[in-house]
Amino acid sequence: MTDFLSTYGFLIVTMLQAGLLGLSLYFPLQAGQLSLASPGFYSLGGYVAAILLTNPAFAGLRDTLGNAMFPLTWLVAAVLAGLLGLLVGVPALRLRGIYLALATIAFVEVLRVISLNLSITGGAIGLFGIPQPFGIVDRWQYVFIFGPLLILTLLFARQMERSRVGRALRAIREDELAADAMGVPPTRYKVLAFVTGAVLAGIVGAMSAPLLSSWNARQGTFDASIAILAFVLIGGSRHTWGPVVGGALLTAVPEVLRFLADWRLVINGLVLVVASLYLPQGIVGALEKLGRPRPPQRPTPVKPAEVRP
Amino acid sequence: MELSQFIQNLMNGLAIGSVYAIFALGYTLVFSILGIINFAHGAVFTLGAYFTYTLVVGQFENNGLLKGVNLFPDGSPFSGQPLTFALATLLGATLAGLVAVLIERLAFRPMRSRGADPLLALVSSLGVALVIVNLIQLLVGAEIYNFPSNAYGDTPPALSFTLGGKIVIIRTVQVIIFAVSLVMLAVLGYVIGRTKIGKALRAVAESPTTASLLGISVDRFILITFFLSGFLGGLAGTLVGTAFGVAGPYFGVVYGLKGLAVIVLGGLGSIPGAVLGGLVIGLAEAFVPSQYSAYKDAVAFALLFVILLVRPQGLLGRSAIQKV
C-alpha cells in the first residue's frame, strides 16, 4: 500500500485536481458559455495562497492562525477569483461562442504576462517554499484536501442542475433568446455560472500551491486552457461526471504510457484526436446512451385537506 | 521619439506585422469556410520552419532520432544563393501545406461527416498540434537551430543610413520578410479576388450548401483551403525562423496565439481584416516603450480583449444581424 501510494499517490491527487478544474469549466458550459478562463483563476488562486503563505508581510498572521491559515487562503482565493470573474465576466459574456473563448484566452494570457512581471508574484521565477498544510508529509495525503472538495462540488453541481437555476442555465444553453423571452434573464445567469467556475478554479489553485510547493506563471497558460477543455469534452460535457472522468483519465494517460518513453506525448495527442472523433458525446455520454433514460414521473397529486363543514 | 527611432520601430513593426498577417490569413481562410479555428495552425508554422531548415542545412547535429543523419553530404543544393533559398522556402511552405491537408483529412473531415459538436474540432486540432510538436522534439530535439548567416546568399546583414545625424539600421532579413509577405499578400489577393478558384472559395465560404448545389465540390475546396492555410503558416514560420532562429518545437505556440488576436482584431473570417490586424498588432508591439518591453507579449491580447468588448465583429468584420 505504501509503495502504491508513493508511486501513484501524486498521480491520484492530480487526477482529482484535473476533475475539479474540468468542473470549473463545466459550470459556464452549462449555460452554453465556452470559457477557457479557468487557468487564469487557478493561477490567481495559487498566487493568493503562495503570497499569503510565504510573504513576510503575513508572517504575523501565519503565526497567529497556524493551520487555519490554509482555509483562509482558500477563502481569500475564492473571493478574489469571484470578484475578478465578475469584473471580466460582465463585459465578456456579451460575447458568444468562439468569441468568448478567444476573449478568455486573451484574459489568461494578459494575466500570465502581468504575473511574470510583478515583484509580489516573484516575476519569472515565481514563489518558492510554500509550506505544507496540516502536517502533510507525503503528497498523496492531498487526497484528503482535494477529495472532499470534489465531492462537495459534485453535490453542488447535481443539486444545482435539479433546481430552478439549473433549468435557467440549460434554457440559455439551448436558446438564449427564447430563454430571455420566457423570462430567464440571460446575463445574470451566465455571469453566475462563470463566477461559480471562477471561484472553484481559484480555490483549486489555492489548494494546489502548497501541493507543488512553488508557484509561477507557467501554472496558467493557454495549454492548460485547452487541456481542461479536453477533460470536459472527452469526459462528456452534458453530465456532471463527465469532467471528472475526463480529467482523471486524460491525466492518467501520459502516466500509463510512461513505458512509451519519448513517444508518450505523441500518443497523448493521438488519444485526443481519436477520442474526439469516436466519442463525440464524451465517455460518460456514451455510457449514458447504453442505459435508457427514465421518463419523468407524474407526482401523485396531493389532495387538499378536506374541509369539514 | 526621434525620427530615426521612429523609422526603426516602424520597420520592425511592419516586418513582424506582415508575418502576423500572412500567418493569420491561414486561420482566417479555414474559419471562413468551416467556422472553426484550427489550433494546429501554430504547429504547422513550426513545421514550415523546420522543413525549410532541413532543406537548407540538411542535418541536425545535437539531439533526437535524426541525429547524425545528413541529407546532403556534399552540401545542400538549397543553400548559399538567394534563388535556391527562395526555392527551399517555397518547398518548405508547400510541405507544410500538405501536412495541413493531412490534418484536415484525419482530424476535421471525419468529424464533419458525423456532424459532431464543432467544439470538438478545437480538441482534435489541438491533439494534432501535440502530435506534431512532440514528433519534432523526438526527431530533432528541443534546441534552437539558426539558419546559416549566408542562407540568403551574399547579402549584407543590414542596411544602414544616417538620418538627421543618427544612424538607422535596418536588418536585411526584415526587408526580405516584408517584401516576401507583400508579394504573398498580392498573390493571394489575386487568387481569391480574380480567379475561378477564388470565386468558388468565396461561394463555399458564403454558404456550403448553396455552393454544393451549384456543383462546387465543397470537400475539394476545403482541401484547397487547408493547403493554402498550411502554406501561409509554413511560410510565416520560415520567415520568422530566418529572422530569429528556429527556436525549438514550441516556437509556433506564441505565434499561434497571437494569430488568434490578429484575426479577431481584424474581424473573424475577413481577409483584409487579417492583414490590417496583423499590421496593427505588429506596429503596436514595435512601439511599446523599452521600459515596458516585458509587457510586449500582452499587447496583442490586451488589444484582443478590448476590441471584443468594444466592437466584437472586429475592425473590418461585418456584424451579423440575428434573425428571430
Place this chain on the structure above:
Amino acid sequence: MSAVTSPGSVVLEARNMTRRFGGLIAVNDVSFDVREGEIFGLIGPNGAGKTTLFNLMTGLTPPSSGTLTYRGTTVTGLQPNRVAALGLSRTFQNIRLFKGLNALENVKIAQHVRTEAGLWRGVFGAAKAEEARVEARAWELLDLVGMADRAGELAANFSYGDQRKLEIARALATEPRVLLLDEPAAGMNTSEKGQLTGFIRQVRDQFNLTVLVIEHHVPLVMNLCDRVAVLNFGQLIAMGNPAEVQRDPKVIEAYLGGE
C-alpha cells in the same frame, strides 16, 4: 365572461412604433390599441413587418422610435425577460422551443419569472414547495395541450403542429395576461388547424387572456379574431372587424398587388 362580450378597457397602447434596419423601414409609425379579452389579428403580406412588430412589443428588438404601454406601464425599453414578467408572453414564427430538452422541462423553465428560488435555496434543497408547484403546474399545462403522456420526449422530436402547441403551453407557463402568437397554424395539418380556433378561445377564456395573433391562414383569422389590423410595407393600412377589413380596397390592393 364580461371581458369577451362587452368591449373591455384598453390594455395595450402602441404609439408611433417605428423600426429601421439600415435604410429599410420594417415598421413605420404604427399605432393601435388592444382591448382586454379580445383576440386581435395582425395580418399582411410576407415581409410586411408583422414579426418585427412582435419583436418590438416583446423587447427582442428595440424600436427606433415610438412606445408600447401595457396598462400604463411602458414596455418598450425593457429586456425581454422583464416584458415576460410584466405579463406579455409569445410564441415564435420559426418555433424556438428548447429543442434538446424534454417537453416537461420546456414548460417548467418558463415558470421562472413566477418563482424565486435562488442558487443557495436550490442547492440546499430548500425550495421543495416551490418545486412541487412548478412540477404540478407543468403537468397541468401539458394536459391542456394533450401532451402529458409525452412529457419525457425531447421537444425536437415532436411534429410541427405539436411543437406549436407545446410552445403555447410554454408561453402560458409564464402566467401571461397577454399572449402573442406568431403564426400558430403554420405547419399544422388541416385537422389541427380546425381545432386551433376553439383551442385559442378556450385558452383565452380559461386564463383570462388578451390574445394577439399573426396569421396567414385567412379562414382562421376570420373565424377567430374580434378585430384585425393589416400591415403592408411596415405601415398600418386598415383596422376593424374581419368582415370590414376583408372588403377594404386598400387591403385587397395590398394582397393582390403583392402577388
